[in-house]
Amino acid sequence: MKKPIIEARGVNLVFETNDGPVQALKDVNLSIERGEFVSFIGPSGCGKTTFLRCIAALETPTSGALTVGGISPDEARKARSYGYVFQAAGLYPWRTIAGNIKLPLEIMGYPKSEMDARVEKVLELVDLKGFGRKFPWQLSGGMQQRASIARALSFDADILLMDEPFGALDEIVRDKLNEELLALWARTGKTIGFVTHSIPEAVYLSTKIVVMSPRPGRITDVIESPLPRERPLEIRDTPEFLEIAQRVREGLHAGHAHV
Numbered sequence: 001m002k003k004p005i006i007e008a009r010g011v012n013l014v015f016e017t018n019d020g021p022v023q024a025l026k027d028v029n030l031s032i033e034r035g036e037f038v039s040f041i042g043p044s045g046c047g048k049t050t051f052l053r054c055i056a057a058l059e060t061p062t063s064g065a066l067t068v069g070g071i072s073p074d075e076a077r078k079a080r081s082y083g084y085v086f087q088a089a090g091l092y093p094w095r096t097i098a099g100n101i102k103l104p105l106e107i108m109g110y111p112k113s114e115m116d117a118r119v120e121k122v123l124e125l126v127d128l129k130g131f132g133r134k135f136p137w138q139l140s141g142g143m144q145q146r147a148s149i150a151r152a153l154s155f156d157a158d159i160l161l162m163d164e165p166f167g168a169l170d171e172i173v174r175d176k177l178n179e180e181l182l183a184l185w186a187r188t189g190k191t192i193g194f195v196t197h198s199i200p201e202a203v204y205l206s207t208k209i210v211v212m213s214p215r216p217g218r219i220t221d222v223i224e225s226p227l228p229r230e231r232p233l234e235i236r237d238t239p240e241f242l243e244i245a246q247r248v249r250e251g252l253h254a255g256h257a258h259v
């Protein structure tokens with residue numbers, strides 16, 4: 001059997017705060033296979049972001065085992081195994097779009113010609129061809145978020161971690177970006193970890209949906225989606241889609257019963 005690209009076994013994380021310990025993650029067990037699209041959904045404070053940050057070695061579990069590509073998250077971070085997309089696009093206003101996308105490549109010391117080639121390639125991947133010389137403030141919110149995805153893709157990591165990347169966008173833009181993200185995922189074969197508050201977004205995008213609940217943050221359900229990988233937006237009106245959405249809803253409610 002192939003080894004999962006991300007594997008968590010009995011992961012716990014307790015934050016020590018002024019008000020006492022906060023158990024952000026409790027006994028999290030999860031396997032993510034290469035090429036999967038995994039969404040994390042649950043109410044505020046259930047540990048979605050914390051788990052993503054553990055994968056990215058931005059937080060360290062208090063106990064348990066977590067591997068990324070068979071190595072520790074810290075080693076995986078040093079090996080540039082993932083790109084990270086935050087809720088806010090976080091582009092530097094004094095740099096052009098191309099300049100922003102180049103930033104991680106500059107830090108990694110890529111030669112100029114390769115940087116330029118990569119910028120062109122990722123701009124095309126996120127449908128921003130021709131916008132490299134614009135500044136962030138000249139782009140719409142949706143375009144800025146596409147640019148931040150391009151930046152995360154620029155060094156071609158196997159894993160893309162996305163923390164509510166479309167949360168601040170209106171529904172029409174969000175639909176379009178969801179469609180584009182699926183196309184990008186199909187073209188690149190990346191493994192994607194995606195945090196969301198939206199049930200339709202989670203069901204539309206994912207091959208696996210991880211339902212979480214708070215206090216302490218834990219996984220209450222893991223749903224393997226039976227939907228085909230190729231998904232027109234209209235799939236959201238099919239009985240299969242609505243059935244999965246219902247199961248997510250039930251998982252969310254069941255989680256609350258423990259609070």
Ligand SMILES: Nc1ncnc2c1ncn2[C@@H]1O[C@H](COP(=O)(O)OP(=O)(O)OP(=O)(O)O)[C@@H](O)[C@H]1O
Nearest residue numbers: 015017022024043044045046047048049050051217
């Ligand atoms: N650095 C920290 N110090 C102390 N407590 C923290 C820290 N980071 C997160 N927490 C707490 O851990 C719990 C999980 O937080 P986390 O941000 O992972 O939740 P979330 O599910 O991503 O929430 P949201 O949907 O609001 O982003 C919360 O109770 C939060 O207050």
